[in-house]
Amino acid sequence: MKIIREVEGASIKRSVDSGTEEQRKAVQDIISSVREKGNAALIDFTEKFDGVLIEETRVPEEEIADAFAEMDTEMIKVIQEAADNIRAFHEKQKQSSWFTTQPDGTMLGQKLTPLDSVGVYVPGGTAAYPSSVLMNVIPAKVAGVERITMVSPPGKDGKLSAGVLVAAKIAGVEEIHKVGGAQAVAALAYGTETISSVDKITGPGNIFVALAKREVFGDVDIDMIAGPSEIVVLADKGQHADEIAADLLSQAEHDALASAVLVTTCEDLAEHVSQEVERQLSTLPREDIARRSISDFGAIYVVDDLEQGVELVNQLAPEHLEILTADPFETMAGIRHAGAIFLGRFSSEPVGDYFAGPNHVLPTNGTARFSSPLNVDEFMKKSSIISYSEKALKENGDKIAKLARLEGLEAHARAVEIRFKKRD
Amino acid sequence: MKIIREVEGASIKRSVDSGTEEQRKAVQDIISSVREKGNAALIDFTEKFDGVLIEETRVPEEEIADAFAEMDTEMIKVIQEAADNIRAFHEKQKQSSWFTTQPDGTMLGQKLTPLDSVGVYVPGGTAAYPSSVLMNVIPAKVAGVERITMVSPPGKDGKLSAGVLVAAKIAGVEEIHKVGGAQAVAALAYGTETISSVDKITGPGNIFVALAKREVFGDVDIDMIAGPSEIVVLADKGQHADEIAADLLSQAEHDALASAVLVTTCEDLAEHVSQEVERQLSTLPREDIARRSISDFGAIYVVDDLEQGVELVNQLAPEHLEILTADPFETMAGIRHAGAIFLGRFSSEPVGDYFAGPNHVLPTNGTARFSSPLNVDEFMKKSSIISYSEKALKENGDKIAKLARLEGLEAHARAVEIRFKKRD
CATH class of the missing domain: 3.40.50.1980 (Nitrogenase molybdenum iron protein domain)
Structure with missing residues (x-):
């Protein structure tokens, strides 16, 4: 060295691979096709890119049962133990809603709510890591996300690897689709006949997956591009x-x-x-x-x-x-x-x-200056809560109106004043 | 209605305005110019876009003193009181580092660190809101960010509005530059002779500011595009x-x-x-x-x-x-x-x-499904802490090696095993 x-x-x-103009164009075309044609596009792209014709995208329960049968029981126990450790660590991260009260009756606070739904991308081939499944799914489960949809490209046999299926089941994924690439990201972002759209997409992938995540960002949330x-x-x-x-x-x-x-x-x-x-x-x-x-x-x-x-x-x-x-x-x-x-x-x-137990999805490329490991906070969001009392508004209404007028926003000032003036 | x-x-x-191809190109050109020519480019663009020739970008202390002299003292007191309320609310958001210990001597935890530096963009003209200054700066201050640089385009008189300067001083900004648009975002992201680059850029702006933030995202962090x-x-x-x-x-x-x-x-x-x-x-x-x-x-x-x-x-x-x-x-x-x-x-x-007290920078455009109000967490980041004991590694080393080999990563397995095997 x-x-x-x-x-x-x-x-x-x-x-750092940020993709070529052609790759970007290809990804945009794939996303458009999926938005337009839904599952038919998914099946076409899977035949084209993964070289396998699937009838439907959803992994049936018996394939998951087969995966458990195929894997040695010691290994299953170790995956289970790893999952338990990861869950225990991430439970410590979970924040609670809170509020404060003031003597005048005002209440201020912050309400925490899990995202409704999350999509987890799992790469195929030699990068189909069971540990990635655990690390992406468990924080979302701990956050309280109700619906977690996993996607991963099938092998030539039309199946996902046993390790990935076993880890998904242990982590608590209920819905798995054998579809990968930009087409899977598009399906998660915009939905198809059988895949419901999600609020956030996480998980690593190749350059096409990364570009697709960038492309759908804003319509849905994404995790970092690793x-x-x-x-x-x-x-x-x-x-x-x-x-x-x-x-x-x-x-x-x-x-x-x-x-x-x-x-x-x-x-x-x-x-x-x-x-x-x-x-x-x-x-x-x-x-x-x-x-x-x-x-x-x-x-x-x-x-x-x-x-x-x-x-x-x-x-x-x-x-x-x-x-x-x-x-x-x-x-x-x-x-x-x-x-x-x-x-x-x-x-x-x-x-x-x-x-x-701590997450292995971590900020790369110097982004540790401003980014964090994947964590439970990223699967929850906050809402501010403001409950002002009559007394508080009487006390502070003039100040609020003064600030509004400093900014030239008269209707803001009047919205406060109408509470008291009209019935004088 | x-x-x-x-x-x-x-x-x-x-x-939702996501900009035209020409706007995107213009923004890319501006960013390149600033990276290449530094302050000279900032001064040129300010003359071109804001119609005023400035000698240097930094707002001198006397302009800030003038702003206080110009503003009525009641208004200054109200801004001060608003700042106090905002600070009090955001202090409740601040998370602490934590750790857990296990009986085998293992320690796991999460270390919280403020970002080193943050840039706050404040629009000019009628959208130069003092309240935006408070709402963007105070959470960063509460997080413990050491260096906060504010930028805002000057008016025709070559100055910033008194309200913005007063709010900036009250919020605790030490460094203010009279430069706006995509050129200001570029300066914050990549630095010039007199403006040091920052780790994260927040604050609202017009379409050029929004496109510039998107463009530099990844090299630095940004807040949401409102x-x-x-x-x-x-x-x-x-x-x-x-x-x-x-x-x-x-x-x-x-x-x-x-x-x-x-x-x-x-x-x-x-x-x-x-x-x-x-x-x-x-x-x-x-x-x-x-x-x-x-x-x-x-x-x-x-x-x-x-x-x-x-x-x-x-x-x-x-x-x-x-x-x-x-x-x-x-x-x-x-x-x-x-x-x-x-x-x-x-x-x-x-x-x-x-x-x-709660922040007025809030998720728009339906992103409340997955986004939060601007808050202290966004100015801090987490590092996982893992201190495994000898006992813990002896107990679990075989399991870790087993998982590594399941994923075909032999060097991972050996890194664990070398701790015990070599001196047998």
Whole structure:
């Protein structure tokens, strides 16, 4: 791995695909077709893009039962346990409605309501991750969303993978459709004869899915558009080079465009991690992908001290951050920008991908500066509540009218004054 | 006003301007110029679009002092009191970081951090509302945002309005630039020699501002793109037609594209409100605007009962909702989709626009289905915290590795296993 000693102006080298004009046009055409022709368009596009002719989009109950039968029972139990951990963590996020009262009888507050409906996109092929199903569906369930519709492109056999179906059932999805790509996003946004439209669409996907989400945004809400995965490890002297290398590679194997970065105060550790990465790389099944990621987007920064390291991490604003220092909690206090922070050597990043409970859908591409992990708040919305008393309006009506007139809005002022003036 | 008795499939008639291809192109060109030429471009565009040659963009302290001198002291006190109310309400929204511990020594949590910096756009001309300054700036201040930069286009005299400057100072803005339009958004997103880039841009603006915000979204965060204002009044028998008419008109005077809608169970009230609207309209300074709004976008729906009324409101998902019923709190319980809810006849909508405390930046265009009022959460972000103990990883490492291998991610499994295997 490249070892870099100059950190001024450093940033994670990232690859962001925002699509070509042709891709955008293709996506717009697909969306129009689905809006116009509904299910017929879905079936046509599925034949064209997924190479399989399906009769209807909805996954029947027996296919879900088959998936459970196919999967070993130990695995089902582990998925169940992961789901329980994820649910327990997300339940802590749930906010309540609240109100305050004032002595004059005024009541102000904030009412929280779950979204009515959510659509979850799950990619197909090798990226059909059961863990993504859990991470997208469970926060919506905890929020109290009544209707969750999952979509995912079918394989050549016309089916979804057993892992995805099992995870969906365990997470509590009631309705699954075997349709993917921009056409699935269009169906979720605008509805078809058999798929009802939803209020928000979440979940990762390829460039066509990402462009379709951007296109329907505004008519429905969407989650973030995820970029390639990233990890930054911040380590001081005395940490284990082999473990750090393994963690860097666990991100690198995701995608040739993934970024794995070490920031360390220790020149020796930099050298050892670089060697360990090389050694471990050659033993990995996904060596090719991981090697391209490390070579194109990997870097080791050597910094003067931890303070400089912390500032560099904030500048990088990584999706995942591991803190491997003598006192990780103390170091964490200085971190302002990171999607998920893993403390100490027993918090290897995959612990958070699958099992611990916090969400693995995290802000990429430096957006940790202003974005959060997927969470329950994103499946609820707020309404302000204002109940003014007669006394409060009498007391403050003149001030409100004064402010309205300062802004040249006479009808605003009169709306307040009519409550008292007319019957004088 | 049109009285409608068929509510099946009803929606608020809305006008949404998403810009033309030429406008989009113009905005892209402006953004490129600002990125390339910095302040020189800002000064050129300000001369071109605002018709005034400014020497530098930053508003000097003496202009702010002049604004205070110019404004009557009673008005300053009222703005101060409104700011205090807004601050008090938003302080209730502020969430804390939290963590949980498990008996095995594992700690999981969520760290909340304010954004580093925020840019607030304030329109010029007659839409230069001091209240908008308070509503955009105060939640960011309460969140703990360190750097808030305000931008607003200058008038022909090269200055900003006194009201805007006074509100900005009271809200706690330290840095104000007299620059507007797409060029101001570009400066906030990418920075110039004297304006530092920010992490999030909020505030309303014309179509060029809206298109510029869409364009920079992703590089920085933005708030919602606001559409024309909307009000729905839900009223049963025995309510005051003149007050309802005044409230409908207070929205209608904002904009010829604004929507004002009454939903009522009472045929008589429908007739009376319609007459009252006509009567009051003719006395308004902004009669022309309000009349066009009422004629093009106004409607009165007569429903069979309150239950149907509540369902219609949910279908309309209005920005502002007034509930004028015998028991407004009971009625409110059924409301799922509304930006702000005003209860009872002393909670006229302008109370919330200016003074009560809740934010007046609210979801328009039906987005109350999935969006919230501007609030403190939008100026903070979350980081997940995962500190797994040795015991927890020993206990669960095999399960995590099993899940990783189910997804074909061998390096993920090994990152966990290397913690224990290598020194066996």
